Amino acid sequence: MATPKGAPDIEDFLQMLSAERGAARNTLLAYRRDLESAEEEVPLLADAGADDLAGLGKAWRDLAPSTLARRCSALRQFYGFLIDEGYREDDPSGALPRPKIRRPLPRLLSREQVETMLVQAEEEAAGDNPLAVRMLALLEMLYGSGLRATELVSLTLDTVPRDAPLLHITGKGGQQRMVPVSTRARQALSRWLELRPKGSRYVFPSRKAHITRIRLFQMLRELAGRAGLPPSSVSPHVLRHAFATHLLEGGADLRVLQTLLGHADIATTQIYTHVDSARLVELVNARHPLGAGGLAARRKAD
Template sequence: MAGDDLAERFLAMLAVERGAAANTLSAYRRDLDAAREVLGDPASADGPALASLGKAWEGLAASSLARRCSALRQFYGFLVDEGVRDDDPSGALPRPRIRRPLPRLLAREEVERFLALAEEETAGERPEAVRLLALLELLYGSGLRASELVSLTVAAVPRDAPFLHVTGKGGQQRMVPVSSRARAALSRWLAARRSGAKFLFPSSGASGHLTRVRLFQLLRELAARAGIDPTRVSPHVLRHAFATHLLEGGADLRVLQLLLGHADIATTQIYTHVDSARLVALVNARHPLAGKRDHGK
């Protein structure tokens, strides 16, 4: 079977079985095309050919090289699963070492000031102010991604349960708890929003929802009014604050992984940088042998 056909079958599998988004599929297609420029037909490449990619792609950033190699590893795994190849040569691919950047953070006091101003600005019950408070409470109180938040439908907010039904990356669904503060803000917003709209945060158009770009702008405008450097604030920064502050409070890493919707716990582990001294103290205080004397003395 021609390499192009195999690549299309691989991409179709990602879409159907893993729910890969269109942007993800486009990125994989570009990575396979880049490999084809060097290898000819990637489907028939052997180990030495794959090892040569390190030299051919030496000008790439480590993160870009890692992404391309990840796409190829999955492609060869697919070929083996489909019986197209008996061997998996992907072990010869370069393995660049990349360091995950630490997330930007807001201190608890800054988040409190941010939320306090948003609450204060709802005094006149202006719909725009009530909406912003609800958006903030869900970003910081539930740790939603910006795309998850703006695309929430009214049906995703059960009126008799403190949870949201969230559709995350790859179409994966999860239940996200909503704090009492966020529930109160949501109730105010549901009473103020345009009735009949499908989305919880509808746009000014007939059927769309608030865009991520507009959400970003609203947060930075509020940050400026609160005396916080706007360049330090974004939806993702508030999601990071949610995760970091929960971990500081003793949350289990696996629970945090579920709340954030991370497929791999390695992604969640980036938050363990937040307070190493507190984590050591937590082990000393909570470990079953904590406080027991050393019987060897």
């Protein structure tokens, strides 16, 4: 449906997200889908009023709360863009529904389960089979650095300095961060770099560019099955959760964890605190003045 003459449209909005916020390709695709879905219900989207947007709640009533929340978020940002561009003075997005959603708790792998996968990958990579060595490097990088799937598969050679245990990562929103690489991951990665096909700028190349997130997902589940674990329990994101959870259990500071994971908001990182309640109780008992390690211990000593 055509946008009124002179009105910024969805393409303009997406270009702004890309240029000014560094939005990733997948983010842009998601915003496009959400806004085009809205445009199917409200054809003149840029000129829509509050009454028009109020009807979306009914049209989208069968959507999952998380999907509805994402679509409404895209619309709110779109109308904020129209105001910034001077096309509108009012913001009709207040009429959009506000579904209550709970952030799901991350699926977790125990240390023993991760170790089982690592042992399986190490045994398969005992020789110089390139695919087995690549699988070991991918697994070690996911668990040893907490990278997102997209960040891992799109690594380029210039982001992996051989003389420093750090990766230069460009994450969501174009945010850059330095990510330490564990000794084990560095060793596995070095083995793979000796065997990888030459001629590509990607660390994990494929015939077209680099291996895809979907292929990484499939490879991990296949490895989990060979290791005797339920394949459905394993994914790149689950291993990222394991990295974060096990670091927190080991005493990592939440702010440090936020930096390592590339979270813009500490609230996103705080979801991991639920898995470590036992350590938090132990910490309070040991450090609080009224805990077992405080006044009680000193009175006993006296």
